[in-house]
Every structure is written in C-alpha cells, then in structure tokens.
Amino acid sequence: MDQQLQSKKDIEKISIDILKDSKSYGVFPTPIDKIITYSELIVAGGIDLKSLQEKHKSFFFSDAFKSGLSKIRGFLDRREKIIYVDTEQNINRQGFVKLHETGHNVLPWQKNVLEFLDDDSTLDPKTKEEFEAEANYFASGTLFQHDLFLDEIKKYELGIPATFQLAKYFGASTHATLRRYVEQSHKRCALLVLEKISPKGQPPAACFRNSFHSSKFVKEFGEITWPDQFGFTWSFIQDYYFNKRVKMDGVVSLETSNGRKEFHYHFFNNTFNAFVLFFPKGENKKTRTKIILKTSLE
Numbered sequence: 001m002d003q004q005l006q007s008k009k010d011i012e013k014i015s016i017d018i019l020k021d022s023k024s025y026g027v028f029p030t031p032i033d034k035i036i037t038y039s040e041l042i043v044a045g046g047i048d049l050k051s052l053q054e055k056h057k058s059f060f061f062s063d064a065f066k067s068g069l070s071k072i073r074g075f076l077d078r079r080e081k082i083i084y085v086d087t088e089q090n091i092n093r094q095g096f097v098k099l100h101e102t103g104h105n106v107l108p109w110q111k112n113v114l115e116f117l118d119d120d121s122t123l124d125p126k127t128k129e130e131f132e133a134e135a136n137y138f139a140s141g142t143l144f145q146h147d148l149f150l151d152e153i154k155k156y157e158l159g160i161p162a163t164f165q166l167a168k169y170f171g172a173s174t175h176a177t178l179r180r181y182v183e184q185s186h187k188r189c190a191l192l193v194l195e196k197i198s199p200k201g202q203p204p205a206a207c208f209r210n211s212f213h214s215s216k217f218v219k220e221f222g223e224i225t226w227p228d229q230f231g232f233t234w235s236f237i238q239d240y241y242f243n244k245r246v247k248m249d250g251v252v253s254l255e256t257s258n259g260r261k262e263f264h265y266h267f268f269n270n271t272f273n274a275f276v277l278f279f280p281k282g283e284n285k286k287t288r289t290k291i292i293l294k295t296s297l298e
Contacts, residue, residue: 011134014106015142029171030143032095036083039102044084073123076101076116092173096139097123103138104131125179126210144170144180158187158284160246160266160277161291174268178275185214188283190224194274196240197229204241206230209273217279222257224278239267240274254278 019025022038036043074097075084083101085094100123104116110131122132125140152169156162160178167177175193182191193210208226230237239247250265263278 007134008137011103011107011138012141012146015138016146018106019142019145025145026148028169030095030145032098032143032171035142036098036102039106041081041083041102041105043098044082045087071119072117073097073120074101074116074118076104078105078111078114078116081105090173092167092171092176095171096143096173096176099139099142100135103135103142107131107134107138110134124210125212140176140180143172143176149180150184153181153185156291158185158189158279160248160268160275163277165291174270175273175275178268178277179210179212182212182214182277186216187214187279188217188220189214189277189279190217190221192224192226192236192276192278194230194236194240194276196274203232204237205232206237206240206274220258221261224254224256236265236267236274236276240269243269245269250276252278 016025018035018038022031022035024031024035024038027034033043073086073089073093076082077084083098085097085101087094089097097118100118101116104110104113113131116131116135118132118135121127122129123136125136127133127136149166149170152166153162156165163174163177163181166172166181167174170177172180178191182189190213191211192208194206195209196206198204207229211224211226213223232238232241235250235252236247239250244267246269247265247267250267251262252265253260253262261280263280264284265279266277268275268277
C-alpha cells in the first residue's frame, strides 16, 4: 500500500477515535475545546512573542522562527502541553489552528519533535512539509467529522450557499469549508481562490492563490491550469472589482484537457479572498432542502 495512503488511514483512525472517545462525534458545531482537553492540552490566551523568545531561545534564533516572526499563527509546546494561538485571526481560523497543533501532539510518529511553530505557509493545504501536511489532514478531518460531512453535503444543491450552511453547522471558516467541499464532492466541481492586487498604473487584476478539484472533475476535464494573474477580461474579476459579495449565475469558458468547455460558476468575496466555484451545466440538481441567502450576502 502507498505510504502516503497508509498515513492518511492512520490519521483518520486516530481522529475518529478521539472524536468518539471525547464524545464529540456527531456534536455540532464540532466542540474543538472539548477535543483539546481530551488530548491533555491547554490553550494559552494568545501568542506573546517576548515570553516565547525567553522560554524557547533555541527556537527563536532558528531560521524557522525568524522567517515566521511576523506571521505566527500557532505554536505547540509539547513539554508543557500548551497551544499558543494568534488571537488576531478570526475565531473559526483559530479553531483550525488549535486542531492543527493538536494533530502534531497526538500523531505518535511526530512525538520526537518538542516544538512546532506554524505560520501561513505550514497551514497552507498544499504545504510540502510532511508533518505539517499530516497535521492539516488531521485538523480538517476532525473539524468536519469525516463521513458526517459527506452526509450533510447530500442534503443540499451543489453551490456556494451550501458551503455557508455547512460552515455554520460544523463551526468552520467558509474558506476551509469550500476546500473540503470540493475535495470531498462526488460531483464535478472545481474551486479557484484569488487575491486582489492593484499594480500601480495598471488595470485592476487579481492573482492566483490556490485551486482545488473534485476527483470526478479531474477524471472528465483534468486539472485546470490557471495563470498566475487574472486581468479584467475575466468575468469573475469584474465581479471582484465591482465589490459583489455573492454571484450565483456566472458563466465562463475554460480550457480543459478535453478542449474549451463552458462552465457555470458561483462567486463569493469574503473581503480577504475571492472564491469561484465552477461546475458544468446540469451538475447542481435540485434538492428538497432550500437555502435562502441573507440580504447582507447578496
């Protein structure tokens, strides 16, 4: 069996056992603090750089700490069983970081590392660092409670509104929910994540941050190759710069492994990033459960 696949299975078993043994499985929103307490960890009130510098001098003077000094998101002190969290993040992002640090602590093959410092790069879903990718996998699986997330997906039509409902239900950020939603979906869909940029003297544009594809999307269309930067000719960039919060009726033509195809898209702007969910015509079939978006999102 592929080593990476075996590692994922091991992580899933550890995560499910913790959810069940802590009596968190099937409880919504996912009770993150209860899971942390069960894992014999405590969360500090926030990250105090000066106290961390004094207590962890070897780490402070390392290249890892220096590079992450201005953007530390979480820190695990395994010896004292303390998780430090950057409280300037929104509450849902803090929850994911707490579970990420918990993952470092409960995965037995990571126990020889006594300190973990995490920034935006180690928390990125596409990080190449093995231990960080494993901690992210644990955090996502635990937060969304594995198959229970798939059960909830089936209740809703494919689209951005479903992810708003799922994020609230599980206590997750919309960003994390969208990513999980696409990666776990049994339908043909893909997600593009954008960051707005405004080069001086140039037309409005946005840059590529991440993309995710469902397995069925890849099987039929391949993974879309995106440019590093998107100009104003893209319809969803126009949505971005006209400050649309949500758009549900977008249409765009994309180059795929099977030639150029037309896709429908849903657009969401959370002020930090823009998210574009693509799917072919007819993929978002009606369900009995209807979601009505609040006026503030429209």
